[in-house]
Amino acid sequence: VIAPSFARSLLLSTDLLIEDIHFRRRWTSPYFLGKKSLRVNLSDLAAMGAHPYVALLGLVLPEDCLDHFFEGFLRGFLEECASKDAPLVGGDLSRGEKISISVTVCGTVRNGEPLLRSGATPGDEIFLIGESGFSRSGLDWLERTDPDLSRVETEAKLRELTPSDCIFHRVRMHLLPEIQLGAGQWLQERNAASAMIDVSDGLAADLLHILEESSVSALLYRDHLDSYAMEKAISLDKVLNSGEDYALLFTASPNQTVKIRNHYPRNLPVPLSIGRIIEGDPVILLGAGEKYEPYRPLGYDHFR
């Protein structure tokens, strides 16, 4: 029973994390997975500019990992609940053959309206906050080297087991993604964005969600994205098609863009301009100058 009488809007979001689909037992500790499970759900709230309110957890565990997994997972999950101010208020447990995690979070927007995917209009700039492509690169390394990380509960230990700072950072982004609650809340509270989404399927695929719900088209600046990709040593295709980084992708009108340039706080990750909304069908055009070509996202669809 909750009593959110102070909130204008209540936001609900639910996500599944399934063993051998979304994670492997060998590549993460239960503790890290507990943290990630809450974070990826809260990222949906971040994308609406909301504040976390409460969380519910449905957990299916096989007999063979009951005690060990449950203890570590719940410790990570509850630490994250505490640090993100989203107390665990209910849930359900079951046996099952594979680990399956179902988290539902509830968030609130204190003033104004939550940021939706449907608010982009022609003339808006497109911005990215956070990394794109790192989590997928980290997963590539896990797939190539198959390390046993099932007991790794600190970043220091993870660094020891990875060959370089660069790979460590990518694996860390896969296991413990950083979510952008502060940036999302700032944009919502200052009315500094017109539409927003978190990048869980891939930058291009998630941008397409905004375009479809806003009935607009987008130009993506190839030169901005190429420099980003080069600086991060990630291919452009990976930047555009990697999910699970939980970056924020948002659009801002010219007035909102001025507000961001003048007032965006220094302690939050910098928004990178990557394109512009134009009139047209919901398609992405990638290019520079006068030359733009249609770009089809390679995003992952569980039910394709």
Add this chain to the structure above:
Amino acid sequence: VIAPSFARSLLLSTDLLIEDIHFRRRWTSPYFLGKKSLRVNLSDLAAMGAHPYVALLGLVLPEDCLDHFFEGFLRGFLEECASKDAPLVGGDLSRGEKISISVTVCGTVRNGEPLLRSGATPGDEIFLIGESGFSRSGLDWLERTDPDLSRVETEAKLRELTPSDCIFHRVRMHLLPEIQLGAGQWLQERNAASAMIDVSDGLAADLLHILEESSVSALLYRDHLDSYAMEKAISLDKVLNSGEDYALLFTASPNQTVKIRNHYPRNLPVPLSIGRIIEGDPVILLGAGEKYEPYRPLGYDHFR
């Protein structure tokens, strides 16, 4: 995004239904399972006297049953959403090895406080609304005869495939449990109950939840329960220890009991008096007259 500004309290509940733990594909159609999945969740709201508000669905499906299962399940689930006035407002989908269903429902209480498990006090009567033991008997028949019910979408068809009205009724209670929203709401709105729970683990086990949260003890009337068991042709142990009937178990003070006797609506299932709350540790005493003996529930604990 929901905006329940009319509601004093918002109630959240989440439940898991896992293939081969909670159901078998062969013994139910996806359509019936879709209906049951929403009902068992709404039963938690019924137990607080709440009105359904919205539902979220997390669904994991194996490749081999994707289209067929998805269509039937969602048809049943959405029909039930419509008839119970709980629109599906969000969810998540994933592949996986076994079917796994995670439903989260949100309900509201319009006036007063929701009914909790913690309000029972010595002197209260204990009542049961709905059946106890039928769902488990139906499951016993499924286990004994292993019928293929995977395409049965009507009660008429189910009747054809069961050998008697009696078995039909029990199997139907297992596949399509009746939940007691109307009775729960009446008790909450008339302030006619002091504590309430729905029977999902077993009558005795769930009564114990009330006793523990209310710090009281209970006498169960053996003669009342024996007549109930005899009338229904179910053993007393099964009446006391079968889950999944989603009956309501509630306590009522002497004043509330008078209100029920005088005003309880004729169109709702009749509350059956089965015991009384007394002072003491949270244990169940079963008997009659002067002779009561401790009764330990055999309720099912997924994590025992």
